[in-house]
Amino acid sequence: MIYGAMKFSIGGSLKLAFRPWVEGLENVPAEGPAILASNHLSFSDSFFLPAVLDRKVTFIAKAEYFTSPGVKGRLTAAFFKGVGQLPVDRSGARGAGEAAIKAGIDVIESGGLFGIYPEGTRSPDGRLYRGKPGGLARVALATGAPVIPVAMIDTEKIQPPGKVVPKLMRPGIRIGKPLDFSRYHGMEGDRFILRSVTDEVMYEIMKLSGQEYVDIYATAAKRQIADAEKAEKAARAEAEKAEKAKKAQRPAA
Template sequence: MLYWFLKHLALGPLLRVLYRPWVEGLEHIPTDGPAILASNHLSFSDSFFLPLVVPRRITFVAKEEYFTGTGLKGRFSAGFFRGVGQIPMNRSGGTASDAALNAGLEVLRRGELFGIYPEGTRSPDGRLYRGRTGVARLALKAGVPVLPVAMVDTEKIQPPGKVIPKIARVGVKIGPPLDFSRYAGLEDDRFVLRSVTDELMYELMQLSGQEYVDMYASAAKEAQARPST
């Protein structure tokens, strides 16, 4: 209920007026049935603008910290993300992420849309970073298409660390669905998972026009945070 209230009556109309989001490739979104929307991740606001332009409901994964904060801000954050039906994701990878992926699998089995950021975290500098293989495992287990999605200019309105976004136009590009059915049954093969992930990231690079960096965004953030010697 909160998802649709915000989209159509509260936040959505305001965002449309202020940011005038444009969208390309909306015809690639299936009118029914399951699919994964795999997006680059430039800004916190990505999770607002993509659902805004897609007619169907999207269930996203969100970082676990949004659900576990303390104090008034933490309680508000947890209540908001739970209220709009988002799924907490432990971003350390491996088995720690399995709960979120299993919840995503249930979303897809219900015939719904599931949104995920293959990079695992926001880009620290606007470039596209190496993808995590969770999206590939999920796609092969569920046997569903993956739609590459490029958010455009959202980092300009709300870069990392900025709480209140500035006003500027943003866009969304949705690419044709990627079919990985040729790898059915191989969701536990790490070489297949990496191949599927790299194919997806290549499509995201082509769609977004971003420079690609063959390292994880989390590692890039850690490197930036280390004091220079």
Template sequence: MFYWLLKRIVLGPILKALFRPWVKGLENVPASGGAILASNHLSFSDSFFLPLMVPRRITFLAKADYFTGRGIKGRTTAAFFRGVGQVPIDRSGGRAGEAALRTGLRVLRRGDLLGIYPEGTRSPDGRLYRGKTGVARLALEAKVPVLPVAMIDTDKVQPIGQRIPRIRRVGMIIGEPMDFSRYEGMEGDRFILRSITDEIMYELMKLSGQEYVDVYASTVKARLATVARERFEELAARGREVLDKRDGDRHGTAERPEEPDAAAADAVVAGAAEEVASAEGPVAPDSPAEDGGDLATHNGVARPDVVEQVDPVEERNPRAS
């Protein structure tokens, strides 16, 4: 009830008036029955604009942190996310990942639409990253089609770290349903799961026009966070050194220090701030078989071309063998 109240009366009309969202391929969404909407993930607002434009209700899997807050703010946030059709999942892996898959299966088996982000988190730089195989396992176990969805320009409306959206037009392209019934009964084969996932990511690449990087977005975010921490530590050390010199100068035990390079300090702070990723939004659950997902696919399935190879040892070329 709350879902439809927000969509049709409270929030929906305001979003449509301000952002004038457009959609192509709406006819590809089935009128009934379960299906997976697998989308690229550019912005926190993706989970608002896609349900706004699809007539049927969409349930997303969201990180449990949104539902466990304390106080009035925490309870309000939890009530809001439940109201807009999001279901909490624990993303810590292992049994939690299995529980997330079970939750998604319940949604699909009751004939509803499940929204999922195969990348597992928002893109840190607007490119399309390697998909996690949970989406493939869900499709096979629930025996439902997958609809690739490309969100357009939502990262310009609300980039990572920005709380208040900018007013500009956004769009989405819904591709034709992808049928993986030829792999029925093979959901335990990690090679098959990787092959299906890469096929989905290839369609997302074509629809969105994004560059593809054959690395997990979470890996890139972790590396960026490490760089950011190092830069902050460098700036802090520089500040301590300047303060120590000034203290010595006041007591006549040191020469007057040179003025600190303010421009360099500002650059360190700005660069780190841009690179530290903020809290993620709704995500795709990891498949328990994901630990074997780095191996190349087979059966001649088309794979996205590599644009950047960050780590040739850990990450594999996604071209079809």
């Protein structure tokens, strides 16, 4: 009930304002379980994809979105519940991963669509990063559900990280053909199989999105970018300090 009302209001508003284009809708089954594995460019990805589908898509979200105090906290919790997101405690990396996997399996076993971002976090620069094998592959192999690769197009231009007000432009969504990994069913404990499954899905996402692929995790790339910015800031500060010292040594005119 709540989801239907939120989808009608939010999904309708998004489609009216941004007019997203979509290819491959026929690849999403009208019923039955499936995993939607998407690249992750923007916070808004979790809203644009459900907006163009007739079925509910369940993503996972930080538990903090559901537990913040006050009126704003309650409104935020109601919003995320309404758009079909499940809370996951991310206080511990391992615990968060296991909770996400359990949530995904529960959604699949109930016959639903489970949405997941194999990169684990948003791309820091618009490129496609290495998929993490712990979530997507384990849910797929534990349940036998088909994996449908999805490419979000240009959503990072609509709402770049740190920007609150989105830019009005048309994003795109390409949905690929379902991938069948039932031959590996029950082998979710084999890390080599998990890696192989994840890489195959990421390759299909790359073909759909046209993104440059980077064979490192996005979290590592973010650390590299942060370290580079920190080093650049320190270098500028040192240069300014040296310039001030140089000016202080010049004789007065």
